[in-house]
Amino acid sequence: MGWRNQTFNVDFILLGIFNHSPTHTFLFSLVLGIFSVAFMGNIAMILLIYLDTQLHSPMYFLLSQLSLMDLMLICTTVPKIAFSYLLGRKSISLAGCGAQIFFYVSLLGAECFLLAVMAYDRYVAICHPLRYTILMNQKLCVxxxxxxxxxxxxxGIIVLAAILSFSFCSSLEIHHFFCDVAALLPLSCTDTSAFERLLFICCVVMLIIPVSVIIGxxxxxxxxxxxxxxxxxxxxAFTTCSSHLSVVGLYYGAAMFMYMRPASLHTPGQDKMVSAFYTILTPMLNPLIYSLRNxxxxxxxxxxxxKGKLV
Structure with a gap:
């Protein structure tokens, strides 16, 4: 079994977060409601920025990209949760697991850098308004x-390549609701210490550097x-910046708590709660924060x- 993961015939079992008790049925329905609000809210934000010519500026173009990332992020996890819960099929292939890891890690990383770009945009707009069209022109923004x-x-490619190089010889049960990297490491019979150091370095680059740009x-x-x-x-100025800072605080707070801690301090229950916050709840909150405060x-x-363009 130690080398089984070198083919795409391995099936993992996602233990998930819900059973069929009344309380968990209610929580599952709540997650579907949050998903629906996040899905429609982010699509509406993207369409609004595309259709309204008054919003054709770098600030709102960046906001549309944030909505696109949030839309893709929530679609990476919740449909599989619903599929597993409703049909009772908790298995996921190695290919499916790899796809989840790639999109999940890629979108988290891309959002880290995009939030830093949005902070730079606000800095130029407020501190150098007369030079804004030069310092933040369309070409540079894109x-x-x-x-x-x-x-x-x-x-995402680096993390995925490392994960696919591991062999899984212990239980293939993943104590999570999606294929999270931290939840996969305990299943490997390969020494993962070098990968954990690489993962930590990637987290430093993807979190600390953008945070430094945002703080500056x-x-x-x-x-x-x-x-x-x-x-x-x-x-x-305060209203615009506070919306962005609210999003930054929600996103980076959860991400740092999740990935800047040693692996020995992780517990399955804690990881599920934190992951649910920034993969399910945050994509719903972001469009609400910007629409309500802007x-x-x-x-x-x-x-x-x-005009009937969003109905």
Whole structure:
């Protein structure tokens, strides 16, 4: 069995988070409700930014990319949860598991870098408004967005290649609701210490560097906002930046708690709860945060709804 994973005939068993008790049936229904809100909310955000010409700016283009990443992230995990729960088929092939790992890791990494790009965009807009069209032109905005996607995909390829090189000779039961890297490591009979060090280094690059950019950008933004003469300008700048900082706090807080701890401190129950937060709940909260706290987005939604373009 030690070498079985070298073919694509291995089936893992996802133990999941729900049984068929009344409480878990309610929680499963709640997850489906959250998925529906996140799915429709992110699609609506993408369509709004595409259809409303007043939102054709770097800030909203980046926001549309964040919504696309969140949409793909929640579709990577929840449909499999629903399929397993409703049909009772908890197995997942090595190919399916690898696909989940690749998309999950790639999207998390891409979102890390995109949030840093969004922080830089706000720094330029507030601290250098007269040079904004030069420092944050369309070509540079697209280039930084593409770089975020590529860096995220590169991280996914590295992690996937390492996982596929392992042999799994112990139980193939994964104590999780999707193929998470941390949940797969205990199943391997290969020495994973080198991979765990590589994973830690990747986490440092994907989390610490973007966080440093975000902190640096917003420390200068805060200084600029304090010195603004107009109360209305301060209010608008604070509202825009606070929405982004709320998203950053939700995302990075959970991700750092999950991946910056030693493997010995991980427990299956804790990992499931934290993973559910940033793979299911956060994609729902992001469009709500931006739509509720951004007047341009809110008015754009109302205008397009009146025209019938989002219904």
């Amino acid at each position: 280039l930084m967005t593409v770089a975020s996607w590529i860096l995220g995909a590169l991280d 950008s917003y420390s200068r933004v805060l200084r600029a906002v304090i010195h603004m003469g107009s109360v209305e300008s301060r209010r608008k 007047k341009e987005v809110s008015s754009g939604f109302q205008k397009l709804l009146r």
